[in-house]
Amino acid sequence: MQRQMTGARMVVQALKDQGVEVVFGYPGGAVLPIYDEIFQQNDIRHILVRHEQGAVHMAEGYARSTGKPGVVLVTSGPGATNAVTGLTDALMDSIPLVVLSGQVPTFMIGTDGFQEADTVGITRPCTKHNWLVKDTDRLAETLHQAFHIATSGRPGPVLIDIPKDVQFATGSYSGPAEARVSHYRPRTEPEAEAVARLVELIETAERPVFYTGGGVINSGPAASRALRELVDATGFPITSTLMGLGAYPASGKGWLGMLGMHGLYEANLAMHGCDLMINLGARFDDRITGRIADFSPRSTKVHVDIDPSSINKVIHVDLPIIGDVGTVLAAALEAWTARGRRVNGAALQKWWGQIEQWKLKNCLAYAPSKATIKPQYALQRLEALTKGRDRYITTEVGQHQMWAAQFLGFEAPNRWMTSGGLGTMGYGLPASIGVQIAHPEALVINVAGEASWLMNMQEMGTAVQFRTPVKQFILNNERLGMVRQWQQLLHGERYSHSWSESLPDFVKLAEAFGCKGIRCDNPADLDEAILAMLDHDGPVIFDCLVEKHENCFPMIPSGKPHNEMLLGDAAVAGAIEAGGAVLV
Amino acid sequence: MSALNIKKGSTSHSAYDLRDPHAEVVESHTLAVLVDNEAGVLARVIGLFSGRGYNIDSLTVAEIDHKGHRSRITVVTRGTPAVIEQIKAQLGRLVPVHEVHDLTVEGAAVERELALFKVRGTGDKRIEALRLAEIFRANVVDSTLESFVFEITGTIEKIDAFAELMRPLGLVDVARTGVAALPRGF
Structure with missing residues (x-):
């Protein structure tokens, strides 16, 4: 049924019809008609952020923790350009977002009007798709298409740029069911022959490993369930990328821990030495592969991905399977079960024997201290004191992020929100607010470094205003820790600008924002301080003063293969060639 | 491969990629890309090539079906077989792209x-x-x-x-x- 209404009302109506409950946004001249409509209704909750980048990261946290698209509303010009980092972040990590931006009226486009920017031009390479809507009659259809494209196939961010006159003008609105949908229908069903071939490989593999990524999370809870069933029934070891943590439980018997540049020794050596690699929804990112020429040299590689462009982009694979990971896993389980659920048991036992040997390296070991809080120790205590709770973790980017991935265990999908592909410092605080908005009763902790955290600290205002009791667990080393680590290892210990002088007093900062601040610098006091943070019913900024020069290990230096990992400070000298310094 | 009479660089005869992944031979391919004739579609295609460092030797574009809002982009590009495959896959994932044909391998053109x-x-x-x-x-x-x-x-x-x-x-x-x-x- 078509109804006449203004473009601004259509926006709100379409959001309601798409089941949107929350919008993260910031008003401005070019979106005032939409804000006027938001004012006159109660179905959609608007979260006023402090900066548009914060809005996009909140929407990412919301989307990643719920599986639903996150929605953002920003004004033209600076509103839209401030959203660009978040859009790029969401594109790299395949997070479904619908971003609505205001634009100057159509008759002013191209005149360099006040707060005018070529938003569709600027955001074209950092969105899955975007639109400039110049006709109110096309607005409803575009809004519904936007949700379809953001959420189908490989998810990603989309943007709709809406000129102010299009918001004021009246046009006909149709609901999602009547709207003409796009031809965009990515393939989700795998080829049966490819699945059959995968099953044959599973049956005969001597040294298999599952290598899973964010695609398993994006596919939905059914994919994680099927993954758990297949991994446990085959008895194969499983490792995961940063983005895929939680799809398989950290307490599961097949779990090797995260792989990659700062992944676990046993996980990386299993990848290097396997004869069958089953990549499920991961993309052979350079943080995973290390030196391409030496990447898992003796394995048959299977790659399951919903995006055909991921196949053979970086690593040539033997068996590509295009499809939704969950659908492929279900099909593989069915085919494998029909053939009697066979595996090469004797060889597998030997393979696990090898893996157990690697585990004895105890690659996450660090030198404990009674005088200063080691960042690893802080995370071990956080893990121990939050164990068993339905806990959501976000992070910023850097050493703390890698330590969090190493030392925190994730038992369920959608509980771990981190900026993987883009590595966006400033992601974690707003993301934690987005998660908390979606899960008001849950425990939400942002594991942060003080440098990253400062990048979007203005969002504490949002946290306080909307009473989101997010816990900001800042591992404060007064350094840009990962930069400092690379300078130590690759740039002759010349610590160029990786040290923050004049950091704020985080406890006073918390008080200034109207929330609770806690400082802890003594390992003996840490448990009590963490419990005080957890017990406080409201947002907390926790300033955890940690060892300043701790390095994050294991580490595969850029340009090195998996089997040339650095383990702890003792092994570092001379390990990185000059060539590695040009890589990032 | 020669016994199967499959042209080098072709993947259309098999579900699997038969190309030598290590081949570093740079080939010229003519691609036909059928797209929705909507605002910005050419910018998307060109932006993909420049953003990912691919070459464009020649590019033509015009509407071919006014009623269906369909345009045809013909692009001549160069790259190793792996790069050509990647270009086709990247073009294929653009939302307004309906079809991508590699006229160099899909038979005579x-x-x-x-x-x-x-x-x-x-x-x-x-x-x-x-x-x-x-x-x-x-x-x-x-x-x-x-x-x-x-x-x-x-x-x-x-x-x-x-x-x-x-x-x-x-x-x-x-x-x-x-x-x-x-x-x-x-």
Whole structure:
């Protein structure tokens, strides 16, 4: 049924019809008609952020923790350009977002009007798709298409740029069911022959490993369930990328821990030495592969991905399977079960024997201290004191992020929100607010470094205003820790600008924002301080003063293969060639 | 591979990639990309090529179905077989792209380009230019006492060859349309 209404009302109506409950946004001249409509209704909750980048990261946290698209509303010009980092972040990590931006009226486009920017031009390479809507009659259809494209196939961010006159003008609105949908229908069903071939490989593999990524999370809870069933029934070891943590439980018997540049020794050596690699929804990112020429040299590689462009982009694979990971896993389980659920048991036992040997390296070991809080120790205590709770973790980017991935265990999908592909410092605080908005009763902790955290600290205002009791667990080393680590290892210990002088007093900062601040610098006091943070019913900024020069290990230096990992400070000298310094 | 009579670089005969992944031979491929004729679609395609560091040797675009809002982009690109596969996959994931055809591997295709050449000269050079134009079946579309504008249609190679011949005879300006291509047969 078509109804006449203004473009601004259509926006709100379409959001309601798409089941949107929350919008993260910031008003401005070019979106005032939409804000006027938001004012006159109660179905959609608007979260006023402090900066548009914060809005996009909140929407990412919301989307990643719920599986639903996150929605953002920003004004033209600076509103839209401030959203660009978040859009790029969401594109790299395949997070479904619908971003609505205001634009100057159509008759002013191209005149360099006040707060005018070529938003569709600027955001074209950092969105899955975007639109400039110049006709109110096309607005409803575009809004519904936007949700379809953001959420189908490989998810990603989309943007709709809406000129102010299009918001004021009246046009006909149709609901999602009547709207003409796009031809965009990515393939989700795998080829049966490819699945059959995968099953044959599973049956005969001597040294298999599952290598899973964010695609398993994006596919939905059914994919994680099927993954758990297949991994446990085959008895194969499983490792995961940063983005895929939680799809398989950290307490599961097949779990090797995260792989990659700062992944676990046993996980990386299993990848290097396997004869069958089953990549499920991961993309052979350079943080995973290390030196391409030496990447898992003796394995048959299977790659399951919903995006055909991921196949053979970086690593040539033997068996590509295009499809939704969950659908492929279900099909593989069915085919494998029909053939009697066979595996090469004797060889597998030997393979696990090898893996157990690697585990004895105890690659996450660090030198404990009674005088200063080691960042690893802080995370071990956080893990121990939050164990068993339905806990959501976000992070910023850097050493703390890698330590969090190493030392925190994730038992369920959608509980771990981190900026993987883009590595966006400033992601974690707003993301934690987005998660908390979606899960008001849950425990939400942002594991942060003080440098990253400062990048979007203005969002504490949002946290306080909307009473989101997010816990900001800042591992404060007064350094840009990962930069400092690379300078130590690759740039002759010349610590160029990786040290923050004049950091704020985080406890006073918390008080200034109207929330609770806690400082802890003594390992003996840490448990009590963490419990005080957890017990406080409201947002907390926790300033955890940690060892300043701790390095994050294991580490595969850029340009090195998996089997040339650095383990702890003792092994570092001379390990990185000059060539590695040009890589990032 | 030769026993199967599969052209090197082809993947259309198999579910699996039969190319040698380590081949570093740079090939030229002509791609036909059928797209929705909507605002910004050409910018998306060009942005993909520049953003990912791919080459464009020739690009033509025009609406081919007004009612269906459909345009055809013909792009001649260069790269190793792996890069060509990646270009096709990346084009395929753009939302307004309906079909991507690699005319270089999908069987025989006709490829044509139109070019205009302005040649300035008098005396023997002028006569020689006209004579060569006849051999190349180029038409004279404009003439003054001191110049011709020739219109020539053909493959890239034919037009390149004509340009080489015209250069010493007073070539002053060239306009080329880029390649349009269709598969042979139906």
